[in-house]
Amino acid sequence: MQLKIGKAQGRDFSIDAQELVTGRTCIIAQSGAGKSWSIAVLCETMCRAKIGFCLIDTEGEYYSLKEKFPDILWIGAEGADADVDDISLDYDIEKINIKQLVSKAVSESRPIIFDVSEVDMVPRVTRLAHVLYDVASEQKKPYLLIVEEADKFIPQSRDSIKKIEEISRRGRKRGLGLLVATQRPAIVTKNVLSQCNNQIIGKLSIDNDLKAVGIFFSSKQEVEELTTLNPGDFFVMGSLAHEKTKIQFGKRQTKHRGVTPLLEEREIVEYFEEEEEEEEEDMSIYEDAGRITRPDKPEDDEEDENISKLPEILLTDHPEEEQEKNDFQTEEENPKTPGIKEEDKPKPKPAQKKAARKKITRSTTKSPEEAVINLIERDEAFEIAGTKLRRKRFGFGSGERLISGNMIYIPLFHVSVKYIRGRFRKTTQHTSFVIDGVKGRCVDTAGGLKFRPCFSDYIGLDENSIKVLNVMSFSGETVADLEGMTRLKQSPVKSALSRLEERKMVTISDTVGESDEPVYVPLITSTLPKLGTRQRNFDFRTGTLNGEKWDINIKEGDIRTILKALEPTSEIIEFRLYYYPLFEIKAGSDLEERTLYIDALSGREVIINI
Numbered sequence: 001m002q003l004k005i006g007k008a009q010g011r012d013f014s015i016d017a018q019e020l021v022t023g024r025t026c027i028i029a030q031s032g033a034g035k036s037w038s039i040a041v042l043c044e045t046m047c048r049a050k051i052g053f054c055l056i057d058t059e060g061e062y063y064s065l066k067e068k069f070p071d072i073l074w075i076g077a078e079g080a081d082a083d084v085d086d087i088s089l090d091y092d093i094e095k096i097n098i099k100q101l102v103s104k105a106v107s108e109s110r111p112i113i114f115d116v117s118e119v120d121m122v123p124r125v126t127r128l129a130h131v132l133y134d135v136a137s138e139q140k141k142p143y144l145l146i147v148e149e150a151d152k153f154i155p156q157s158r159d160s161i162k163k164i165e166e167i168s169r170r171g172r173k174r175g176l177g178l179l180v181a182t183q184r185p186a187i188v189t190k191n192v193l194s195q196c197n198n199q200i201i202g203k204l205s206i207d208n209d210l211k212a213v214g215i216f217f218s219s220k221q222e223v224e225e226l227t228t229l230n231p232g233d234f235f236v237m238g239s240l241a242h243e244k245t246k247i248q249f250g251k252r253q254t255k256h257r258g259v260t261p262l263l264e265e266r267e268i269v270e271y272f273e274e275e276e277e278e279e280e281e282d283m284s285i286y287e288d289a290g291r292i293t294r295p296d297k298p299e300d301d302e303e304d305e306n307i308s309k310l311p312e313i314l315l316t317d318h319p320e321e322e323q324e325k326n327d328f329q330t331e332e333e334n335p336k337t338p339g340i341k342e343e344d345k346p347k348p349k350p351a352q353k354k355a356a357r358k359k360i361t362r363s364t365t366k367s368p369e370e371a372v373i374n375l376i377e378r379d380e381a382f383e384i385a386g387t388k389l390r391r392k393r394f395g396f397g398s399g400e401r402l403i404s405g406n407m408i409y410i411p412l413f414h415v416s417v418k419y420i421r422g423r424f425r426k427t428t429q430h431t432s433f434v435i436d437g438v439k440g441r442c443v444d445t446a447g448g449l450k451f452r453p454c455f456s457d458y459i460g461l462d463e464n465s466i467k468v469l470n471v472m473s474f475s476g477e478t479v480a481d482l483e484g485m486t487r488l489k490q491s492p493v494k495s496a497l498s499r500l501e502e503r504k505m506v507t508i509s510d511t512v513g514e515s516d517e518p519v520y521v522p523l524i525t526s527t528l529p530k531l532g533t534r535q536r537n538f539d540f541r542t543g544t545l546n547g548e549k550w551d552i553n554i555k556e557g558d559i560r561t562i563l564k565a566l567e568p569t570s571e572i573i574e575f576r577l578y579y580y581p582l583f584e585i586k587a588g589s590d591l592e593e594r595t596l597y598i599d600a601l602s603g604r605e606v607i608i609n610i
């Protein structure tokens, strides 16, 4: 029997029903890539073909299948259906005789939705796996166990439900097939993944996950293609199809409950006056304009090795290797500026650094706050950190080992701004960007957090001081130069300079002319970016923060003042706080201790300098 599940190159695409129901299949794709949708399509197709299955529903999102297929038995905790119209729970998970029910369902090929979204999942699923295995051994009828979010139940690093592993090895002979779905193949036990002779693989981006599915592809190029897939696009491989095929899963017959809540629609450009057009540059807020030319830290694109034993990682001495950047180290962000010798360049005074250090505090949250949900688990972060240490990139002596690893959240603000642009034809433009709430640096969230100085040096200054500081260069300017550059009058320039001098942000480096006009140079390294039109979305899945976090030092008013100095018409229309998870991994030897930060979504190392 063939089951039609979607389209490949415009044509209907079907898979082998026998292989799906009694074989071992994995569905792998990152969040939002269409796993739940695809599983629902498979379930709808099986319902139509009267094939029995039991779906472990961790999010309470599959009950809608009952809209069209009332035969399905929905088992869950009472209350799980509180906000569901027309569809009601069939059995209370706390009260059922699971053996009896499963036995009946298998014998009648009736589908079950085993909704564990409201209960302690692992014990329930362990019991279910035992019961299913026993029933299958007795009845030997084709029946499929579907495990959503398999990393919760059969993780690589912690205790995996052994019965599910057994089903993957010995279920087929009993007619009991297994379909496991995960967004994190790197952390699902290889005991099961290696048993999957069928694979349905969609979009992936995390390096470790791409590596984990590499075994199913014949070239690196094919694996790379996974990063470009759209939601609903999957490669179907193994015995399900004649050959590896890229497909788009078909439409659902029932409502999809796993939809992402959508942002409100916003108008992006409104035209004010239809007059002469002005040439506009599309400079992004991320494109630094002047003084600073610091390149991004190169990404660590070396291959990660697999390390199974942690944290016992010992290093040898490598004193010649680069020492890790110290926290609060601002000099190293200082680029080599053309036209000024390194030794002539004024250095920030230690007092400045001390002041900054005092501000950085952390606390443990008490009230519910919005936090991005981590994709990397602690053990995996340890593994990544261990690999880095083993490569001796941070070597500072033998006997170094991983000491601790905890999740810590960094506050990030998603800032949306509107402003008016154009001298003749005025248009309202929008731009949005992400800054960190500790120092006010611009943050790039794609593929692991990266920070740029951006607003950080300008926080807490008044508008005129910001204007003056922003136009200054290391070759130095007189008051008259600054008047011209900022279009401010002499007295506001002078008072701005004296405030900046007080804060040790500018200094006099020389004098010129007969009247010994002072020449001012900045003591900070970065200039502000230009306002652009690029919009940075912040579309991560969020939940409630629960753990340690850095305290917020940045206020909306600080950013508003800077934006006004950059562009007087600018207006902040959103200033939304999110907490972003990192793993703080401490490593050390008897002599020294150091901290590595691992992005809890991408698994990349983050140079945070807080």
Ligand SMILES: Nc1ncnc2c1ncn2[C@@H]1O[C@H](COP(=O)(O)OP(=O)(O)OP(=O)(O)O)[C@@H](O)[C@H]1O
Pocket (backbone or CB within 6 Å): 029, 030, 031, 032, 033, 034, 035, 036, 037, 038, 183, 231, 232, 233, 248, 249, 250, 251, 256, 258, 259, 260, 541
């Ligand atoms: N085959 C498809 N056809 C049309 N839209 C799709 C398809 N697959 C996915 N989508 C769209 O992508 C969205 C995300 O899909 P889905 O909820 O299945 O992702 P997911 O991988 O299960 O994510 P998560 O792991 O976060 O639950 C859906 O709400 C739907 O809008």
